[in-house]
């Protein structure tokens with residue numbers, strides 16, 4: 386009787402022990418980088434896609450995975466609205482645009498259809514996009530994450546083998562509070578943070594002055610506080626917005642643009658850090 390009790394308590398202990406997750410790599414790519422933001426609307430998707438093409442400009446073969454199941458933005462950002470095909474009815478062939486292989490939930494559902502899914506459905510969709518897409522011969526896949534620290538972040542952090550994460554923020558205090566949460570989540574789940582990017586850092590007026598609309602140095606200081614690399618500033622620039630709206634990201638349509646050069650600097654740091 387007492388032996389049985391001991392046995393049961395062992396099982397209980399095992400159940401309660403922290404789970405060891407098996408991290409599955411995304412096949413067909415040498416590297417997987419998450420571009421994340423703790424808050425919505427800070428320009429994460431814009432930065433992710435421009436960074437992807439800045440890496441392509443450095444000679445890398447890129448893939449872009451839009452992991453925002455509820456609010457996919459890739460179809461608009463590269464003006465692509467086809468349905469991915471499948472040869473065996475199981476694995477999806479990624480779409481191709483501007484020599485980038487692309488996958489997004491937005492390719493699979495109608496643009497107007499709201500995604501009213503619960504967590505487990507999102508996790509299952511993410512598993513399809515990370516394990517059942519025939520990515521081929523990529524140097525790097527840039528994953529555009531949804532904002533926050535929810536199901537998608539946890540799924541990637543615990544179940545997908547990722548090589549690093551980049552956190553995008555604006556320099557205002559409100560956004561930075563969430564950034565700190567994001568940093569801690571990646572640190573706790575063992576995902577290497579490659580660095581922080583300060584988006585919408587300033588607006589350069591016709592008078593040549595830089596106007597720091599969202600404050601100054603906030604992201605840089607947060608990087609210092611948590612001992613992370615600061616990767617660079619991206620200003621508010623109309624061409625970034627308009628190129629995104631046209632479906633041809635600035636770093637692709639105009640690699641010599643002053644803002645594309647800032648992305649190039651960041652891409653070089655990322656390339657050096659692990660590729």
Ligand code: ADP
Pocket residue numbers: 422424425426427428429430431432458584585619620621622623625626627629630
């Ligand atoms: P998020 O992915 O964080 O929700 P988006 O990338 O969708 O943000 O950007 C929100 C809006 O801000 C978009 O209209 C985008 O074109 C614009 N935007 C983002 N970053 C910049 C920037 N640095 N300069 C100008 N517009 C920007």
